[in-house]
Amino acid sequence: MITIRVQVPATSANCGPGFDCLGLALNLYNIFSFTPDPNATEYTYTFEGFGADILRAEDPKKNLIGFAMDQVFATAQEPIQYGHITSETLIPPSRGLGSSSTAIVGGLLLANALVKQPLTKEELLVIANRMEGHPDNVAPAIFGNLCCATGLKTKVLNTVISVPSELHFAVVVPEVMVSTEYARSVLPNHVPFKEAVQNVSHASLFVTSLITHQLSNLSVALDDNLHVPYRKTLIPHCDAAFEAAKAAGAYGATISGSGSTLIAYVDKAHVQDAADAMGAVFTANGIENKTYCLEADSTGASII
Structure with a gap:
């Protein structure tokens, strides 16, 4: 009896602005x-792995992996193939690293390996976006690298940008739960026009700086007016951790997804120092945390 295995990368959504x-x-x-x-x-x-006890207690009929598989079988107009799913969670869940997106994308790939006419990555992205509600986590989970995506009614427009190999990422995951729903509830209904314009400027600078390898620009390009000022109030000592990362050599730092994970953009020589410095801020304040020194994944979800 065959067993299909897939791996899906963690994702850091929003990338600041x-x-x-x-x-x-x-x-x-x-x-x-x-x-x-x-x-x-x-x-x-x-x-x-992480959160296994919580997942075991949930209704299996609502599991995202199985639901995603159903969507592929339905789109391919083939009968559902049932069986046993094993989930090995190495990404801390509910921390802003795209754990739920990995479940969606993982289910899509598992079913896609079984249908007679597999869907394209672009078709899988449409399903994933429909399930997730926005494409900033699911697109890089499928395609790897940095994705710039916008969801339309029947399709998702997505571009993939190679992340410079010299750019590394210091990540701290504090033991602070921030639900995506609550993190969205603290966002304002309106922002000043000047701040919105600045966000467009920073997002454009962020993308073009990665393309041109002008990474020192990230000290400005990561600054955000739309979500970070509001969500950082949900993460104790967030500003102190940002400053610690910069003092340790990072170009800049921001909230990953809706938090509570913080991510610093840094060169290889300083990535461990930046991770340690952010972790030390939380440790000094009695908050358990995990730190990671990561690189961009350039492949996206794949069968292994």
Whole structure:
């Protein structure tokens, strides 16, 4: 009996000023496997890794992996193939690193490996965007690198930009839960015109600076007016961690996704120092945390 295994990268959405449209794939992965069972009438699950106890307690009929698989079978107009799904979670869940997107994309790839006429990555992105609600996490999870995406009614326009190899990422994941729903609830209904214009400027500078390898521009380009000023109030000592990363040599730092993860953009020589410095801020204030020194993933989700 065949078993299909896929790995899906973590993603850091928004990238500072690119709210709901920019997303970055990182070389930290969740792994999903599926063994079809012709006698099964539903999906069964085994959960391992971060949050396994929480996932085991949830209703399996609402699991994103199985739901995503159903969407592929329906789109391909083929019968659902049930069986056993194993989820190995290496990405901290509910921390702004795209863990739920990995479940969606993982399910899409598992089912796509089974249909007679596999869907293209672009077709999978449409399904993923429909499930997630916005493409800034699912696009880089599928394509890797930095993605600039916008969702339309029936398609998603997405461009992929190679991340400079000299750019690394210092990541701190404090033991602070910030739900995406709550993180959106603190955002304002309106922002001043001048601040909106500045965000367009910074997002443009961010993308072009990566293309041209002018990474020192990130000290300005990462600044945001749309979400970071409001969401950082949900993350204790956020500003102190940002400053610690910069003092340790980072170009700049921002909130990853809706938080509570913080991510600093930094060169290879300073990435460990920046990660340690951010972690030390939380440790000094009695907040447990994990730190990672990461690079961009250039492949996206893949069968392994």
